[in-house]
Amino acid sequence: MLKITDLEKIYRTEDIETVALNKLSLEVKKGEFVAIMGPSGCGKSTLLNIIGMLDDAEKGSFMFNGEEIIHFNERRRADLRKRNIGFVFQSFNLIDELTVYENVELPLLYLGVDAAERKQKVEAVLEKVQIMHRRNHFPQQLSGGQQQRCAVARAVVNTPKLILADEPTGNLDSTNGNEVMQLLTELNEAGTTVIMVTHSEHDARFAHRIIRLLDGKVVMENILG
Amino acid sequence: MFKNHLKIALRILLRNKVYSFINIAGLALGIAAFLLILEYVSLEKSVNQFHANLPTMFRLLNQNSKGESWAQVEPGWATKAQERFPEIKSYCRVAESVGQGVVKYEAKNVSFREKKVAYSESNFFTFFSFPLIKGSASALQKPDVVFVAASVAKKYFDQENPIGKTLTLYNQFGKKDYLVEGVFANMGDLSDIQLDFVFSLETLKNPANLNDNSWANLTNLDSQYIDTYFQLNQNTDYLALEGKLNVLRKELSKENDDITFRLQPFSEIHLASSFSDTYPHNGNIKYVFILSGIAFLILLIAWFNYINLSTANALKRANEVGVRKVIGATRNNLVMQFLGESILVNLLAFIGAIFLVTLLQPFFNEIIQKNLSLSTLLSSSLWIIGLGLLIIGSVASGIYTAWGLANFKLIETLKGKLHKSAKGIFLRKSLVVTQFSISIVLIIVTLIIFSQLKHMQNQDLGMNIKQLLVIKGPEIGKDSTFKNRVNAFENDIANLNFVNDYCTSGSVPSNWYNFTTVGFTSAKSKTGDEQKPYSFVTIGHKFLKTYDIPLKAGRSFTEQECDVEWNNNSKVLLNEKALEQLGFKSANEAVNAKIKWDERYLDVIGVVKDYHHKGLQTAIDPMIFYPFNSSSYLTIKLAGENMNSKVATLENVFKKHFSGNPFEFFFMSENFNKQYETESQYSTLFTMASVWAIFIACMGLFGLATFTVESRTKEIGIRKILGASVFSIVQLLSKDFLILVSIAILIACPIAYYFMHQWLQDFASRINIEWWYFVVAGVLALAIALLTVGFQATKSALMNPVKSLRTE
Numbered sequence A: 001m002l003k004i005t006d007l008e009k010i011y012r013t014e015d016i017e018t019v020a021l022n023k024l025s026l027e028v029k030k031g032e033f034v035a036i037m038g039p040s041g042c043g044k045s046t047l048l049n050i051i052g053m054l055d056d057a058e059k060g061s062f063m064f065n066g067e068e069i070i071h072f073n074e075r076r077r078a079d080l081r082k083r084n085i086g087f088v089f090q091s092f093n094l095i096d097e098l099t100v101y102e103n104v105e106l107p108l109l110y111l112g113v114d115a116a117e118r119k120q121k122v123e124a125v126l127e128k129v130q131i132m133h134r135r136n137h138f139p140q141q142l143s144g145g146q147q148q149r150c151a152v153a154r155a156v157v158n159t160p161k162l163i164l165a166d167e168p169t170g171n172l173d174s175t176n177g178n179e180v181m182q183l184l185t186e187l188n189e190a191g192t193t194v195i196m197v198t199h200s201e202h203d204a205r206f207a208h209r210i211i212r213l214l215d216g217k218v219v220m221e222n223i224l225g
Numbered sequence B: 001m002f003k004n005h006l007k008i009a010l011r012i013l014l015r016n017k018v019y020s021f022i023n024i025a026g027l028a029l030g031i032a033a034f035l036l037i038l039e040y041v042s043l044e045k046s047v048n049q050f051h052a053n054l055p056t057m058f059r060l061l062n063q064n065s066k067g068e069s070w071a072q073v074e075p076g077w078a079t080k081a082q083e084r085f086p087e088i089k090s091y092c093r094v095a096e097s098v099g100q101g102v103v104k105y106e107a108k109n110v111s112f113r114e115k116k117v118a119y120s121e122s123n124f125f126t127f128f129s130f131p132l133i134k135g136s137a138s139a140l141q142k143p144d145v146v147f148v149a150a151s152v153a154k155k156y157f158d159q160e161n162p163i164g165k166t167l168t169l170y171n172q173f174g175k176k177d178y179l180v181e182g183v184f185a186n187m188g189d190l191s192d193i194q195l196d197f198v199f200s201l202e203t204l205k206n207p208a209n210l211n212d213n214s215w216a217n218l219t220n221l222d223s224q225y226i227d228t229y230f231q232l233n234q235n236t237d238y239l240a241l242e243g244k245l246n247v248l249r250k251e252l253s254k255e256n257d258d259i260t261f262r263l264q265p266f267s268e269i270h271l272a273s274s275f276s277d278t279y280p281h282n283g284n285i286k287y288v289f290i291l292s293g294i295a296f297l298i299l300l301i302a303w304f305n306y307i308n309l310s311t312a313n314a315l316k317r318a319n320e321v322g323v324r325k326v327i328g329a330t331r332n333n334l335v336m337q338f339l340g341e342s343i344l345v346n347l348l349a350f351i352g353a354i355f356l357v358t359l360l361q362p363f364f365n366e367i368i369q370k371n372l373s374l375s376t377l378l379s380s381s382l383w384i385i386g387l388g389l390l391i392i393g394s395v396a397s398g399i400y401t402a403w404g405l406a407n408f409k410l411i412e413t414l415k416g417k418l419h420k421s422a423k424g425i426f427l428r429k430s431l432v433v434t435q436f437s438i439s440i441v442l443i444i445v446t447l448i449i450f451s452q453l454k455h456m457q458n459q460d461l462g463m464n465i466k467q468l469l470v471i472k473g474p475e476i477g478k479d480s481t482f483k484n485r486v487n488a489f490e491n492d493i494a495n496l497n498f499v500n501d502y503c504t505s506g507s508v509p510s511n512w513y514n515f516t517t518v519g520f521t522s523a524k525s526k527t528g529d530e531q532k533p534y535s536f537v538t539i540g541h542k543f544l545k546t547y548d549i550p551l552k553a554g555r556s557f558t559e560q561e562c563d564v565e566w567n568n569n570s571k572v573l574l575n576e577k578a579l580e581q582l583g584f585k586s587a588n589e590a591v592n593a594k595i596k597w598d599e600r601y602l603d604v605i606g607v608v609k610d611y612h613h614k615g616l617q618t619a620i621d622p623m624i625f626y627p628f629n630s631s632s633y634l635t636i637k638l639a640g641e642n643m644n645s646k647v648a649t650l651e652n653v654f655k656k657h658f659s660g661n662p663f664e665f666f667f668m669s670e671n672f673n674k675q676y677e678t679e680s681q682y683s684t685l686f687t688m689a690s691v692w693a694i695f696i697a698c699m700g701l702f703g704l705a706t707f708t709v710e711s712r713t714k715e716i717g718i719r720k721i722l723g724a725s726v727f728s729i730v731q732l733l734s735k736d737f738l739i740l741v742s743i744a745i746l747i748a749c750p751i752a753y754y755f756m757h758q759w760l761q762d763f764a765s766r767i768n769i770e771w772w773y774f775v776v777a778g779v780l781a782l783a784i785a786l787l788t789v790g791f792q793a794t795k796s797a798l799m800n801p802v803k804s805l806r807t808e
């Protein structure tokens, strides 16, 4: 599904340069569930953002579905992104002014899906994450777990091929965290590729493979049973 | 998608009430001011435009070699010109002001002094497009006929049918009866020609009706008193015709003067075509420009508020933007969304503005002395430009905010709070500085106009006009007993215990001169001096005493000297300006000297100290006082208070001797100050504009302060925990804003100085622009800004630091 070779990302501020990714190479196959781990500041989020085409790299190659996309401009990346990738964040990132239903519906609106299909898809996914009964609530009225389930629902409503999750359980207690992990596993079993950044060894065990980073490099890979 | 945008837009407005209110109210105030002023400008633009023949209508002007021009021309030219030049399709002469007098309806014994009176050409109602309510336009072809305005018909005849009634006109042409043959609609705000009575000019063609005023003969080519309008054939080159008219004038004129003809397009009579257009105008293009400028500036301040508040608010919404982008929003999606929000806010503001306009309309009309309403906007096509401007403004400010938001770096927006870019901060600061510069300029302008006005009202006029009441002389009943009745009346007045002094005169201060004329020389005069003008005032023997005007040398007229026939008199008084212009070195030199007026010799018996016969806008003119017992004005110096009962007593005495005449009076000080009406209007207008501007600017400042305080809540909390005092925190938060206002003061002062220096040049007697105007304006602006920001700053400084830390 994606193949990254010798990727470099350097942050420059006035006084210092930070090498966030240092000639990093990585390959993820279709249908895989990959966990990325490593100490704070090692470049996990940076990597995930580049994979998610939210950010661009300095150098290297990034093949997505057999296509080199490293030179893609913002517009083409955005197009690729909205058709193929769903995001789940640690801080949920729901829009406060929209209800649960509206938040989940939004990606479909941007894709120009017609009303009847939207309704059917949104309701289906809300059922799946079990917050249908909260569909007309605003994010502030939900628990953290419910918010994250809503965020997952929003990430998958347009059936993306790839889900990127940056510490999806970081703000949740273990019960709620497990529910979210369960959801991700189900999605993966249904055929979606999942790449997840996590600090939790427990969560990482849901994945097929753990990639460990240090100072912007892959230092170890564990393949799980 | 649209529904989603509208929904979120409304939710955001409702969630952030203070911000929404400031944003919408600020815009509404700006748009309201803009609309009110647009009404006025629309009205001004549409005056006179209703005449069906407008494109081919022209007014004939006389112009002298100094470039001064006026509309009163000699009556004979119109006929001569039409005979000679076929491109003149028709002409219409209107003799205004010479017809003024008293109109009486004998049957009911009601009479009024009427000013809006004219003798008009028989084609008046076809040449111009004044609608007739009753009667036929052709009736004006007959002599001794009058058409009256609807309001006049009501005033004289109430419910009765005015047609066929007889009105009597008393004026310089004597007493004459006229048959009412028509009623026209009141001429209203949209016409410069303002008449209540249209008498048939045919009447004056009969020499018997001229009452020995041979100058008024309609074939005369040497006395200027009539307005002449031409209708030309389509596509006539009017400038070429102007040239031909001047050739005609050279050929036929008896006087060898420096006057030439000018043709003024009728459409340009109200507002000049440009600032350099020196022809006479009834409107004031400067006023229109100043007002339009103010309207635009206030709107600008409101838009700047909008931009500043929206971009500040946008920072809070960075995360939302990021999330939307991640989910699949394109830049276009986002621009459309924020543009939609901006249009919604502007729409709400527009509705608010309409409401405000309706509310403020009566006050504004009072100031501007016009009858305006929202429907006035439709009277000219200006509203299209206005609406366009509003739409462009709201879309542009919307796009600006939307663009800025849509261009945030995606990754940064996702991290939650955005750090404001240096460019954005600079822009915001510039907008605040501009807003305050405009406001401070307006404050300084207001202060200076106000001071100039006060200066003019309080300046020593060289005479004492306190307690002076002026009665206008009688017009009706000038028969053989008139002279005796005037004497008896004056005796009765003199015997009233509250009358300190009284005098008669042919004109009074603030009401112009009797006339202004040339042809005076003295032994000291040089060639060419005979072309210099002198203003005449005919006075009775007690004039100087009643007005408290001192003599510099010599003496005033005696009672006997004032009784001498006009042509037999040989004595005059001069003022100091006239003395200089005649070449005398001192007052003593002039006294007993002879001056020559055309072929007559006059003795100077005294020199009057200069006093302000007219308002302080103009310099004192050279004046000549001529002794004459005129009954035009009677000035009375009253003692004590309680004017109402005194006026009533005077009215009784007046009616006793001059029954049938309207009793008309005014207080000299009031009449004199009326000359400052324009300045007083400017003063009110600028006061309003500057209050308005600073209010909107401060709303914006308040909003920005709120955002600043919000975004620094954590910092404030930490500082407090570390021991910062409330005062130091207020200082910290207010400092930046006060620096901006200070920069604005530095920018505003020279601009205001430049404009007000120019403005003051129009006044012969003017104030100096003192440094303290700028200090007062600056301190005021700083104080208002400090109050606005300080409120927010203090509130946050007083907040419990633990609480403020937790909210982060």
Ligand SMILES: Nc1ncnc2c1ncn2[C@@H]1O[C@H](COP(=O)(O)OP(=O)(O)OP(=O)(O)O)[C@@H](O)[C@H]1O
Binding pocket: A011, A012, A013, A018, A019, A020, A039, A040, A041, A042, A043, A044, A045, A046, A047
């Ligand atoms: N916008 C930025 N400007 C400068 N340096 C940055 C920026 N974003 C990240 N970095 C730096 O890049 C490095 C990698 O950051 P990254 O956010 O990818 O770490 P991480 O592995 O996700 O850490 P954590 O587990 O704490 O989330 C860090 O050293 C960080 O300081």
Ligand SMILES: [Mg+2]
Binding pocket: A044, A045, A046
């Ligand atoms: Mg991270």
